[in-house]
């Protein structure tokens with residue numbers, strides 16, 4: 510098959526898959542052994558016709574091997590869907606096949622990235638001079654921000670970490686909330702900060718960091734280079750830390766405040782904002798592939814200290830075509846990746862297609878759906894909601910009448926297993942304050958009120974059989 514026919518076939522196949530989502534089981538049904546048999550075998554020795562390759566690939570994977578993550582009835586983890594403009598832009602990115610590390614070889618995508626970064630800074634109300642980087646996801650967004658923070662707090666202590674590394678450096682105190690996401694300690698490991706010295710700050714009943722508690726922690730070791738990491742959007746409850754208050758406390762003690770906003774930073778587009786004082790932090794991370802509904806993958810780092818950010822990431826080589834300082838923006842100066850996909854292009858398309866008001870509607874609509882889940886489920890006997898539904902997350906516990914906590918845990922896990930088997934919708938499980946919970950996360954523009962009611966019906970009928 511010639512190239513244009515092949516690509517048209519692939520596009521039509523993708524469109525067909527997406528159109529089939531509303532009527533499909535959300536849960537994958539394929540037997541892994543069948544998938545391996547259909548896709549595997551010895552490494553191919555000879556060429557195969559490209560159309561046959563794609564047919565085999567799509568046929569095998571789509572036959573129950575995919576989770577309906579882009580379905581309006583997928584409520585697992587925090588995985589947004591895909592707005593059409595963004596998906597179309599993503600297809601163009603693959604067709605263009607640009608290595609987006611430098612400006613000069615690909616000025617078109619470099620300018621898209623500049624514009625998308627500036628739009629995000631503006632929409633989130635962050636300082637206009639802030640620098641940014643488009644990375645693979647929240648993990649790398651946190652890692653990039655903390656690398657900038659490491660540079661800055663050690664420079665303030667008279668240490669050049671980029672030249673000297675950490676051998677002999679003044680120790681850094683990393684302060685996190687008790688509800689820190691696991692990607693922050695992993696970033697600490699990657700950056701040589703380690704996990705053992707991490708200081709944890711108490712949080713409130715919904716998981717948000719307490720400014721008074723942070724104040725007490727920071728008083729303990731005055732003058733130590735300190736990075737505080739708070740969050741906008743707890744992965745279980747959705748709680749938003751009081752960022753402005755935390756920034757004031759951190760800055761009073763000369764500390765850097767990073768906001769892990771993988772989930773919740775987009776709620777800053779709401780007016781009035783739910784994140785007052787957000788702009789007073791030093792760095793922020795968020796995901797485009799979650800609530801902005803950009804296809805996987807893309808995370809974003811934003812930094813109020815461009816000099817530290819650039820110093821932590823920049824790289825030069827004689828064979829590169831790099832822009833003179835202060836002229837065009839080379840993404841390689843801001844990113845941990847060297848060669849990289851033009852992942853800002855689908856972000857640009859989502860921002861342009863939705864606009865600030867469209868993103869605000871997406872956030873508001875998701876939160877309203879989450880509240881509806883909580884309201885309706887809470888009216889059922891033996892069902893309780895364990896979190897304050899302040900964002901898009903709902904934690905549901907199913908009680909075993911007359912039973913103890915262990916029995917409630919077992920029943921909750923049985924209901925989760927039953928709904929996943931049923932496949933009408935998909936919710937995962939988690940543990941909140943030692944208790945097993947069903948975790949419902951709403952972050953897809955495709956979710957309708959009807960999806961929510963149908964999913965609640967399915968959950969209740971799963972609970973009836975579990």
Ligand SMILES: Cc1ncc(COP(=O)(O)O)c(C=O)c1O
Nearest residue numbers: 646647648690692744769771796
């Ligand atoms: C608060 C928080 N930070 C970071 C991450 C990691 O994001 P990613 O999966 O895009 O690396 C997540 C993922 O859910 C998260 O909830």
